[in-house]
Amino acid sequence: MSENMSEKQRPETDPEAVEEHRDIYGEDGAIRASFLSHIGAAIADRDVLALRADVADLHQSELGDLLEALLPEQRQALVSLMGSDFDFTALTEVDDTIRAQIVESMPNDQIAQAVQELDSDDAVYILEDLPIEDQDEILAQLPFTERVRLRRSLDYPEETAGRRMQTEFVAVPPFWTVGQTIDYMRDENELPESFSQIFVIDPTFRLVGAVNLDRILRTKRPVKIEEVMHETRHAIPATMDQEEAAQVFEQYDLLSAAVVDESERLVGVLTIDDVVDVIQQEAEEDLLRMGGVGDEELSDRVLTTSRLRIPWLFVNLGTAFLSASVISLFDGTIEHMVALAVLMPIVASMGGNAATQTMTVTVRALATRDLDIYNAGRIIRREASVGFINGFIFAVLIGIIAGFWFSDFQLGGIIAAAMIINMMAAALAGILIPLCLDKAGADPAIASAVFVTMVTDVVGFFAFLSLAAWWFNLW
């Protein structure tokens, strides 16, 4: 999509500009300090000509990176200095927080002006985070067709295909010939910026098929579209969750797909570039959730970040006190044998690590749908076996080290036995907890870690201290 667009914006790209342009990134992939200070100086001098020369040529994602590297006040100054030369698609490439800062600093009529230049999916991306009143005021200033289109997209729930779709597309009736279709595209000025397939619709806008552009180019002019079209087996309902839509794209290697409303009427097109963003986002979400952070962004402020992280720490506080109370059951035992206090974190920590390994594999397999009822039994058996084998290996190791350290091989035997028990518990917790959360409809990425480490801490401390209390008869 962008290649075509960048070409439009730069009809006469001279080689030098390209060279300079490639140069904005340094070796480390970050924007060069020299380029940044150059832009900073131009902003400070309010040198609009210099800014236009350097910034108007940038690709939207490069401009986005530049905005992120600037200071907040520089960002707003750059946007207002560039005026209508500012490429608003760049705002789809920056952090939510930065986009909000920039958009909120602009008057609504300027946003309305800017939004008209954008593809509908980019316009929606910028509008959707604004307060409803601002959205209404901006939409009121748009021409009728555009207002209706954007309103329809915005009316679909967040994170659905309807929100992400582009409402500009090419659609022709099935009885047209390839020649007619090509002539139409040559004469029509209101085509989308770029497209890779043409949809085929009946008079009521109901979707009947699609043709890839290469198919059209290979076919003689008199052939009818209905003869070369294929059935659109993967039309996406507008209310489908974007993650589900991304899975359809991935499974069937689609480049674009028709989006249809509840009566199967074509309302838009979802393209692979938006889907790639969704895939990235979802992978990122899983990673962040497993690390105990939610929808946090690097540009969030201290208090926001702090607040977002507290719930998880709070839950951990509960499980930490639970472990502490397990230990306190054995305070008499520890008083008689302080070595137990020294060694007990080893049992818990090794169990925690083994469980995290199993849990990570399980959560990922659930996310990619690689784990299902056909292999769950086999995988559970495999994890239990791995837990036993690795438990045994490390039990022997730790037993020997602890035995030498405290010159007490009975103690070494006790810690070895506790290790085997905890590693088995770790393996089972690591797979069963995410599986059960998934079955119960919860997101295994978000809640597994806390339950899993709770199990390995409690089992680890209890197994080690109770075995020791029983063996040495210390209660």
Place this chain on the structure above:
Amino acid sequence: MSENMSEKQRPETDPEAVEEHRDIYGEDGAIRASFLSHIGAAIADRDVLALRADVADLHQSELGDLLEALLPEQRQALVSLMGSDFDFTALTEVDDTIRAQIVESMPNDQIAQAVQELDSDDAVYILEDLPIEDQDEILAQLPFTERVRLRRSLDYPEETAGRRMQTEFVAVPPFWTVGQTIDYMRDENELPESFSQIFVIDPTFRLVGAVNLDRILRTKRPVKIEEVMHETRHAIPATMDQEEAAQVFEQYDLLSAAVVDESERLVGVLTIDDVVDVIQQEAEEDLLRMGGVGDEELSDRVLTTSRLRIPWLFVNLGTAFLSASVISLFDGTIEHMVALAVLMPIVASMGGNAATQTMTVTVRALATRDLDIYNAGRIIRREASVGFINGFIFAVLIGIIAGFWFSDFQLGGIIAAAMIINMMAAALAGILIPLCLDKAGADPAIASAVFVTMVTDVVGFFAFLSLAAWWFNLW
């Protein structure tokens, strides 16, 4: 790509077949048990006709899912029963281990036969994991052009653009007209399965530009290609790492890109569907590495899995004994005050969690290049502040609970002070350790967790126990 292909394979898709076909997945996204047992029975009966009816129509990814759901011996039976009706592209959709099992069970001449039907990128995907002798034997049975093409791809190192590229593409000289180009495509039978742009080359095969298909369709026949082509600013060197190539695709929203050799000659094309796989793989790698598991697959056997996980457990063993030796410095103190042994895991665990939060955000920001020299200072300050604020909040909470529990508010004050210290250490370790690893050229996802929890354990135990020893004068 696939849409076009599936259409070719099924020129007359009747609606019933489509219905049945959509039906192979159940509500939970896994293959229906009824479908699976039906296929299982057909395999057992060696009922080739039934298999063809049910399997030949499946999309490559559906057939891949089916293969994964079958038992190993069923997979091989299915492939051999289907013979030349088996869609070999399905092998690009299954686990490495399963692909290896299936391919190794096939005679080399059958593989050679199958590989000829595939796009070059799929063929390379299947060939690259075979032993060199088998590769040579298979290549020797292919026609000259195909042998040369596949050999060239295989000669590029693993995980480069050259390995992933498709060597089939459409290229025309710049002086051709749009009309000539369309006529060429209508008459030429040896075009790739599907494509979304045409490359423009000089007589020595050097790349001079590209045209998107929609551009050609919008342009009148007499216009010269050089007038509508755009410069290919994002040509990918064949030796570029696939992850880097994926970043170029993502940054510039490309659908396909030319792959060039060291003298800028066009050798292939990289398409977004391959890149989506790379993006998925890389996101998965980060997640698995942070969880302490390497390139593990769900289909790996017990001993492989066990062996892959041992190194990380081994490193954790070292850090666990380090923490234990910190505790052992204070064995006299603990003997006098067992409450310390009960409470100390709380300090370490809360620090570990806070550090994991910071580390997760940092590792992800480094992977997506959102963290660079321009914001590192600001992010470090932000994390330290968050650490202090959350440290303070939980210090007060834990201090009060511990004070009531042991009826000792001096002890509550000690644990509160230790908490603040450890939460600050956690914040700094969580950001500085991944940053330093990244600067040193190591993968922060793989090694951060172990160093970070080492810091929070050691600092947590030491701060709490030494403060208590000093305050209560217990050495």
